Amino acid sequence: MIQPGTVLGGIRIDALLGKGAMGEVYRGLQLSLKRPVAVKRVAEHLLGDEQAVARFAREAQCVARVQSPYVVGVHDFGRFRDAAGDEHLLLVMELVDDGASLRALLAGRRRAALDWRTGTAFILHVAEGLAAAAEFGVVHRDIKPDNIMITRKGVAKLADFGLARAVDSSAMTMEGAVLGTPLYLSPEACRGQPVDARGDLYSLGCTWFHLLAGGPPFQASTTVALLRAHLDDPPPQLRRLAPEVPEAVAALVMRLLAKDPGRRLASAQALVEALHGLAAQGLVIPRTAPEVFGDGPATTATQLVPAPGASTAQTLASGGVAAPGSGAATVPTVLAASVPTAAARPRTDDDPVTVPLSPPPRAPETVAAEAVTAAQGRPVRSRWLVPTAAVIALVLVAGAVLVLRAAGHDPVAEALAAHDWTLAQQRAEARLAARPDDAAVVAQFRLAVHGEALELAGAGHHDDALARLGRQRNARPWLDTATWEREVRTAKAAYLVSHQHAEQGAALFQALREETPEDTAICRAMLAAFAGRDDAPPSLVGAALVVAREGSGPLAPDVQQVLIGALGRDAPFGEDIANLRDLLLARDPGITATVLPWFDGDDYERRFNAFAVLEKAGTLGDGDRLRFHLVTLLSYSSSYTVTREAATWLETESVKPSWAERKRAARLPAITGAQCLHSGNELADRAVALLAGAFGDESASAALAWCADPDQDLRWNGYRILAAGHRLDRLDVPAFHAATLTSFDPLFATPAFLAAVTFCSAQRGTPGAPAARQALAAGAQHISKEVDLYEKSEAPFMKQRAAGCREQLVRVAAAQGELGR
Numbered sequence: 144m145i146q147p148g149t150v151l152g153g154i155r156i157d158a159l160l161g162k163g164a165m166g167e168v169y170r171g172l173q174l175s176l177k178r179p180v181a182v183k184r185v186a187e188h189l190l191g192d193e194q195a196v197a198r199f200a201r202e203a204q205c206v207a208r209v210q211s212p213y214v215v216g217v218h219d220f221g222r223f224r225d226a227a228g229d230e231h232l233l234l235v236m237e238l239v240d241d242g243a244s245l246r247a248l249l250a251g252r253r254r255a256a257l258d259w260r261t262g263t264a265f266i267l268h269v270a271e272g273l274a275a276a277a278e279f280g281v282v283h284r285d286i287k288p289d290n291i292m293i294t295r296k297g298v299a300k301l302a303d304f305g306l307a308r309a310v311d312s313s314a315m316t317m318e319g320a321v322l323g324t325p326l327y328l329s330p331e332a333c334r335g336q337p338v339d340a341r342g343d344l345y346s347l348g349c350t351w352f353h354l355l356a357g358g359p360p361f362q363a364s365t366t367v368a369l370l371r372a373h374l375d376d377p378p379p380q381l382r383r384l385a386p387e388v389p390e391a392v393a394a395l396v397m398r399l400l401a402k403d404p405g406r407r408l409a410s411a412q413a414l415v416e417a418l419h420g421l422a423a424q425g426l427v428i429p430r431t432a433p434e435v436f437g438d439g440p441a442t443t444a445t446q447l448v449p450a451p452g453a454s455t456a457q458t459l460a461s462g463g464v465a466a467p468g469s470g471a472a473t474v475p476t477v478l479a480a481s482v483p484t485a486a487a488r489p490r491t492d493d494d495p496v497t498v499p500l501s502p503p504p505r506a507p508e509t510v511a512a513e514a515v516t517a518a519q520g521r522p523v524r525s526r527w528l529v530p531t532a533a534v535i536a537l538v539l540v541a542g543a544v545l546v547l548r549a550a551g552h553d554p555v556a557e558a559l560a561a562h563d564w565t566l567a568q569q570r571a572e573a574r575l576a577a578r579p580d581d582a583a584v585v586a587q588f589r590l591a592v593h594g595e596a597l598e599l600a601g602a603g604h605h606d607d608a609l610a611r612l613g614r615q616r617n618a619r620p621w622l623d624t625a626t627w628e629r630e631v632r633t634a635k636a637a638y639l640v641s642h643q644h645a646e647q648g649a650a651l652f653q654a655l656r657e658e659t660p661e662d663t664a665i666c667r668a669m670l671a672a673f674a675g676r677d678d679a680p681p682s683l684v685g686a687a688l689v690v691a692r693e694g695s696g697p698l699a700p701d702v703q704q705v706l707i708g709a710l711g712r713d714a715p716f717g718e719d720i721a722n723l724r725d726l727l728l729a730r731d732p733g734i735t736a737t738v739l740p741w742f743d744g745d746d747y748e749r750r751f752n753a754f755a756v757l758e759k760a761g762t763l764g765d766g767d768r769l770r771f772h773l774v775t776l777l778s779y780s781s782s783y784t785v786t787r788e789a790a791t792w793l794e795t796e797s798v799k800p801s802w803a804e805r806k807r808a809a810r811l812p813a814i815t816g817a818q819c820l821h822s823g824n825e826l827a828d829r830a831v832a833l834l835a836g837a838f839g840d841e842s843a844s845a846a847l848a849w850c851a852d853p854d855q856d857l858r859w860n861g862y863r864i865l866a867a868g869h870r871l872d873r874l875d876v877p878a879f880h881a882a883t884l885t886s887f888d889p890l891f892a893t894p895a896f897l898a899a900v901t902f903c904s905a906q907r908g909t910p911g912a913p914a915a916r917q918a919l920a921a922g923a924q925h926i927s928k929e930v931d932l933y934e935k936s937e938a939p940f941m942k943q944r945a946a947g948c949r950e951q952l953v954r955v956a957a958a959q960g961e962l963g964r
Contacts, residue, residue, distance in 0.1 A: 145159075150174070150225075151225055152219065152221065152233065153173060153175055154173055154180060154182055154219075154233070154235060155172045155174055156170075156171050157169065157170045158170045159784060160784070165189065165195065166183055166189070168182065168184075169183075170238065171235070173235070179238045179240055180218060180235050180236065180237070181215075181235075181236045181237065181238040182233055182234070182236070183199075183234040183236065184231055184232065185199050190232060199220070199234055203217050203220035204220075205304045206236075206281075208281065209275050209276045209281060210275065211271065211272050211275035211276070212298065212300075213268045213272035213299060214300060214302075215239060215301065215303075216237040217235070217236050217237075218235045218236060218237070219233070220235065221233065236302075239293075239294055239300055239302075240714075242292055242293050242295055243293055244288065244290075244291065244292055245350075246287075246291075248293055248436070249353075249354075256354065256356055256385060257435065259388045259389065259392060260427070260428055260432075261434070262355050263351070263392060263428050264297070264428050264431065264432045265291065265354065266299075266347060266350070266351045266354070267415065267428060268299035268300070269291055269299055269301050270347065270411045270412075270414045270415045270418065272299075272301040273286075273301065273347070273411035274414075274415055276411075277410060277412065282338065282342070283343050285303065286343050286349075287326065287327040288353065288354075289303075290302050295681060295713070296431055296433055296681055297429070325366055325369045325373075326359045326362070327346040327353075328370070328373055329341075329342035329345035329346060333374050335939070340410055341404040341409070341410075344399050344407050344408055344411065344414065345400060347399060348396055348398075348400045352378065352396055352400065355381060355385045355388050355396070356384040356385050357385075360378040361373055361378070365888070365932075367932045368932075374402070378400045380393075380397075381396050381397060389424075391424055391426060392421070392426065395417055395418070430646065433681060436712055436748070555567055555570045555584065556587065559590055559594070564594045564598065565595070567587065568588060568591040568595070571587045571588035572588070588622075589622070592611075592612070592615050592622065592624070595608075595611065596611065596612050596624075596627050597630070600634040601634075603638055605632070605634060605638065606635075609628060609632070612624040612628050629655060629658075629659070629662070629665070633652075633655060633668045634668075635651060636648045636651035636652045636668070636669070636672065637672040640672040640676075645680075649673075649680035649683075652665065652668075652680075656682070656686065661689055662689075665686075666687070666690050667686075669683060670686055670687060674701050684706065684708075684713075686705075687701075687706050687709075688706070688723070688726070691706065691726060697730065698730050698731050703731055706726070710724065710727065710734075710738070710749075711746075711748065711749045712748055715747075715752045715754075715755060720752070721755070724752065724759065725759070727756070728759060734756060735762055738753035738756050738757065742754060742757060742771070747779075751785070754771055765808065765809075766805065766809035768792075769796065769805055769806065769811075770809040770811055772792045772793050773789070773793065773809075773811060774812060776790055776793060776817070776819060776830060777814065777816060779819065780818045780821065781819045786819050786826060790826060790829045790833065793837060794833065797836070802837065811838075811841060814845045815845055816845070817830060817834070817857075820849070820861075823856050823893075823894070827856070827860055830860075831863045831867060832867065835866075836868065839870070842864060843864075843865070843868065847865065847873055847874060848861070849861025850865070853886070855887060858883075859883075859895040862874070862879060862895070877914055877915070880898065880902045880903065880918060881914070881918035881921065883895045884899050884921060884922030884955070885921050885922060885924075885925045886925075887899075889925070889926040889929045889930075889948040889951045889952075890929075890944060890947050890948060892950065892951055897954075899918070899922070900954050900955060900957075902915070903915035903918055903962065904957075904958040904961040904962065907961055912962055919955050919958055919959050919962070923955045923956070923959070927952065930949060930952070933948065
């Protein structure tokens with residue numbers, strides 16, 4: 144393991160993210176660019192293995208050739224030495240920060256299946272990534288939920304090309320070699336035959352089926368049975384398991400699952416085109432699906448606008464988008480986002496988007512007073528939909544009237560007061576021709592140009608307003624229109640959001656914020672436009688932070704709502720989320736009451752953010768911390784860093800005095816499950832020791848139940864807990880070992896199998912000897928069946944598996960011999 148803080152090849156290693164058979168993955172920082180990265184290191188014992196090193200090199204070379212937003216990018220690859228002279232082989236990749244693998248997302252959901260739109264959106268992203276890889280002749284060969292990363296914006300990225308190969312390479316085409324994951328393996332891969340792009344499509348079809356139905360199409364208790372299912376069994380009918388899936392979508396899934404590669408789609412690009420073609424059938428697919436982190440339905444969908452044959456007047460009147468060349472104000476006709484399919488709110492006459500910009504002339508002091516009243520009393524949503532437009536218009540009227548009074552019967556001022564912007568511009572230009580340095584006339588001309596732009600924007604003609612401002616700027620270099628153009632574009636963004644084109648509006652808001660990140664007017668307009676909507680973009684959080692940093696008192700309700708929402712769904716680790724928690728604590732002390740219910744919930748992000756907030760506020764007691772760390776140890780697998788941290792905390796605290804009293808004060812939950820025990824690694828060993836010792840009384844009943852679980856790791860760990868806690872008297876030990884001999888995977892001499900053989904051998908000369916002989920005979924029969932299944936296959940690797948099983952058969956025979964003497 145690389146120690147945090149180590150610098151290798153310009154990369155600072157920060158934290159361990161995960162560990163597997165081939166190596167470890169770390170979070171790091173590329174110091175030259177200050178860029179977070181993921182660093183995969185090949186395991187030390189494999190450094191001398193040329194095949195393993197070649198696999199890493201292939202992964203780097205394959206992915207580096209592919210440039211796609213749907214593929215995790217590769218930045219660097221090579222051997223590096225640390226300060227002690229030790230060599231490390233590193234693959235430096237794009238860090239999909241604050242995201243998760245599709246497997247992890249599915250495991251953490253209350254419902255196993257995804258909404259068909261959300262699941263299909265992810266498949267579309269992966270297909271786009273595969274299509275990009277195909278341009279460089281790269282086949283992935285290990286498509287599965289574990290290798291699909293989902294960003295916080297709801298975009299799927301294809302990762303881990305460790306099994307990929309270039310089509311023109313012969314290094315990975317050995318007959319009989321099986322690579323990939325059996326649950327998602329293509330029939331040709333099951334036979335050990337070469338796999339091309341159509342094999343990836345089969346694996347993608349299995350993944351798609353899993354997302355929509357809640358599980359892969361084929362499942363079996365043994366590997367050989369699973370491989371045979373892929374080869375011979377027809378897949379279940381998807382719509383029987385998920386009736387809500389449209390027939391056209393189900394048909395595409397089933398086509399990808401064809402046994403014959405020739406009956407599948409020809410390429411990933413063909414799948415991309417087929418998915419886009421669903422829009423013509425009225426089946427809309429989200430571009431992104433960030434809602435998957437909240438376990439909800441898809442929120443946005445793509446569609447073509449406007450409707451064919453609709454006139455410009457009809458389109459604008461109905462809140463649509465005019466087609467180019469229509470003569471009216473237009474927005475480019477592109478793929479636009481609709482409102483939520485389940486939560487759409489139709490626009491009504493009582494829900495205006497613009498504020499009238501043409502009141503009759505009144506006295507300036509009356510106008511100014513009404514402007515202040517309107518700005519203070521109008522609801523936030525209508526106040527900012529056209530940012531400051533009403534106030535600006537009223538000030539324009541006031542300014543025009545003041546000019547008119549000062550100049551008597553000034554014709555330019557009269558046109559301004561009447562809101563005849565074109566006439567005002569013409570009259571001002573005529574005066575400027577004679578007196579180009581007249582500052583008063585220049586001010587009048589600016590009022591006319593600005594007023595015209597605002598009036599067009601207020602009527603929804605934003606592109607016309609921008610075009611006219613552009614012409615004025617080009618014709619008069621002294622006329623700075625940048626601020627006015629931002630106002631119009633902000634109004635356009637709000638208009639798009641309110642007229643069911645939220646995705647376009649969000650993109651325009653984002654572009655405006657990139658130009659002027661700290662512009663609070665734009666941020667407030669964005670907050671008002673998306674207030675109360677379910678399709679708010681993730682960038683809304685940044686806008687809320689800008690507004691929040693502007694003041695020092697209590698947060699405005701809309702800002703508070705957005706920031707608390709971000710706290711409830713964003714990953715709890717990192718500098719940005721820590722700053723958000725600090726801001727909320729400083730500006731909204733009541734946040735502790737808001738997050739308190741999250742503390743004992745099962746939502747990962749909410750739970751850990753609540754812990755951090757309450758800890759920082761000093762409101763957590765010793766019992767709360769103990770309960771939190773125990774639940775963490777039981778709730779997450781060994782791949783989570785927080786699980787290991789919880790184990791360390793519990794190990795340290797459990798040896799301190801008054802442990803029993805502290806447990807009673809903690810109100811510990813009933814122990815019924817433990818995710819980290821579904822494995823046989825070092826963390827599982829630590830958890831067994833803790834549950835047998837520090838939590839022996841609390842875990843005894845659960846451990847007894849786990850001894851009957853079909854999961855072999857959990858079953859064995861339950862036995863170990865009872866044994867370490869001297870509670871095996873509660874368990875029928877001979878029956879436990881007998882069940883092990885007829886249920887374990889004979890490919891491996893597992894600790895549970897070895898313990899069962901040892902136990903039976905020790906029964907020689909005891910009353911338990913007959914039962915032990917019977918258990919060994921049943922175990923031998925179980926192993927022999929597996930050997931026969933493997934022997935029936937023609938693939939060389941299956942013959943090797945049969946040989947591996949016979950090794951376990953030899954051990955059983957030896958034990959039978961011991962009992963017979």
